[in-house]
Amino acid sequence: MRARCALAVLAAALAHLAASAQAPRSISLIVTGGTVLTQNGSRQVLAPGAVAVNGAEILEVGTPQAIAARYRAAETLDAANQIVLPGLVNTHTHAPMVMYRGLADDLALMDWLQKYIFPAEARTVSPEMVRVGTRLAALEMIESGTTTYADMYYFEEEIARTTREAGLRAVLGQTIIQFPVADAKTPAEGLQRTEAFIKAFRNDSLITPAVAPHAMYTLDAATLKASADLARRYEVPVIIHLAETEDELRIAREQHRMSPTAYLESLGFWRAGTLAAHGVWVDDADIEILERRQVGVSHNPESNMKLASGTAPVVKYLAAGVRLGLGTDGAASNNDLDMFEAMRQAGFLAKHASRDPTALPAQGALDLATLGGARALGMEAAIGSLEPGKKADLIVVATGRARQTPVYDPVSHLVYVTRGDDVRTTIVNGKVLMKDGHLRTLDRAAVIRAANSLAQSVRAAVKER
Numbered sequence: 507m508r509a510r511c512a513l514a515v516l517a518a519a520l521a522h523l524a525a526s527a528q529a530p531r532s533i534s535l536i537v538t539g540g541t542v543l544t545q546n547g548s549r550q551v552l553a554p555g556a557v558a559v560n561g562a563e564i565l566e567v568g569t570p571q572a573i574a575a576r577y578r579a580a581e582t583l584d585a586a587n588q589i590v591l592p593g594l595v596n597t598h599t600h601a602p603m604v605m606y607r608g609l610a611d612d613l614a615l616m617d618w619l620q621k622y623i624f625p626a627e628a629r630t631v632s633p634e635m636v637r638v639g640t641r642l643a644a645l646e647m648i649e650s651g652t653t654t655y656a657d658m659y660y661f662e663e664e665i666a667r668t669t670r671e672a673g674l675r676a677v678l679g680q681t682i683i684q685f686p687v688a689d690a691k692t693p694a695e696g697l698q699r700t701e702a703f704i705k706a707f708r709n710d711s712l713i714t715p716a717v718a719p720h721a722m723y724t725l726d727a728a729t730l731k732a733s734a735d736l737a738r739r740y741e742v743p744v745i746i747h748l749a750e751t752e753d754e755l756r757i758a759r760e761q762h763r764m765s766p767t768a769y770l771e772s773l774g775f776w777r778a779g780t781l782a783a784h785g786v787w788v789d790d791a792d793i794e795i796l797e798r799r800q801v802g803v804s805h806n807p808e809s810n811m812k813l814a815s816g817t818a819p820v821v822k823y824l825a826a827g828v829r830l831g832l833g834t835d836g837a838a839s840n841n842d843l844d845m846f847e848a849m850r851q852a853g854f855l856a857k858h859a860s861r862d863p864t865a866l867p868a869q870g871a872l873d874l875a876t877l878g879g880a881r882a883l884g885m886e887a888a889i890g891s892l893e894p895g896k897k898a899d900l901i902v903v904a905t906g907r908a909r910q911t912p913v914y915d916p917v918s919h920l921v922y923v924t925r926g927d928d929v930r931t932t933i934v935n936g937k938v939l940m941k942d943g944h945l946r947t948l949d950r951a952a953v954i955r956a957a958n959s960l961a962q963s964v965r966a967a968v969k970e971r
């Protein structure tokens with residue numbers, strides 16, 4: 507009798523255990539029914555697939571049936587007939603420069619910088635301009651599928667606060683430059699400002715503060731070294747423009763008898779966690795240095811083409827194993843922050859420059875904008891693919907337009923016909939920032955109104971010249 511009773515208790519306990527194992531777990535978010543491009547090691551595609559998210563992290567990627575059986579979500583997004591992929595990583599921007607979009611076009615970099623951009627900045631950069639501009643940039647990035655961006659500008663603490671409010675992830679570099687600028691009269695003041703910025707944001711879940719010495723040609727050796735030392739002391743990234751134009755190469759050779767890359771190597775500047783933007787004028791020895799020092803390189807095809815800066819050796823970088831990502835550069839030289847366009851132009855430029863249509867295929871371009879960007883920023887453990895344990899940064903792209911019909915290969919479509927405007931839903935750190943085109947963290951009309959209003963003072967400042 508007692509034995510039978512004990513057996514009954516055991517059976518009941520086992521039944522309860524089995525039931526609880528099968529009971530769906532409560533989580534925060536499921537995105538289901540779309541074609542899921544995981545961008546994992548085998549570039550697995552689930553058609554259809556589903557992504558289970560809890561809090562800031564991805565729990566599981568699987569079939570819609572498997573995910574539905576295991577989880578109940580507070581919010582479920584239907585992605586049927588759409589493509590779900592990791593959020594795009596823009597490795598080079600100057601976010602507030604959206605305020606100078608279209609202000610001066612069709613000029614060489616040095617003319618453009620010295621005659622238009624630096625004077626316009628001297629007259630108009632302020633904490634308010636930076637806030638209004640960053641909000642506009644954040645709106646554009648959320649609407650076009652960028653979930654992480656790397657930035658270098660002034661008043662970077664304002665950019666950090668605005669970015670956090672918008673809900674984007676970012677590596678933000680406070681600029682250090684030799685001449686007086688809006689937020690620092692001297693490089694020493696710039697360094698102090700940067701240190702305060704690092705202290706204020708180094709434990710943030712979305713913002714990674716960084717040190718951003720502008721370039722080797724706008725800083726002396728002592729400040730370049732001090733910038734690298736500051737970053738080392740706080741273990742934060744460094745962001746610098748590198749070998750963007752032939753002029754920069756000429757200056758480096760004249761002044762230091764070395765390439766810009768070799769000069770910075772001679773200063774002990776390079777280390778893992780450094781991001782070099784452009785890297786156009788590099789030779790094989792430079793590429794070897796960048797690979798050996800584990801420097802991330804940001805390729806900016808549109809800016810390089812518009813300013814006729816030259817062509818970065820993308821195929822060589824990839825063959826050498828350099829941590830290559832993709833960027834738009836500031837909107838003043840692009841003139842937008844659309845990473846789909848950047849992918850397409852990266853592909854076209856690599857093919858055109860090498861006269862080889864197999865150079866940088868669609869999957870390679872998509873890799874640059876996702877995993878490549880994550881690697882360039884040293885964030886590959888957290889972002890760049892849809893895998894359990896990674897941050898839930900993902901986007902949903904519509905495929906119903908005439909130019910997207912029919913769909914044989916989703917990767918081909920993402921790179922060769924998709925535009926930023928096709929992005930319907932953007933999720934960062936598990937938080938839905940835009941759902942089916944409806945923004946949750948920004949008021950689109952108010953952001954655009956504020957930017958148009960501020961543009962009047964930019965226009966007036968440029969006329970004063």
Ligand SMILES: [Zn+2]
Binds near residue numbers: 598600835
């Ligand atoms: Zn730049």
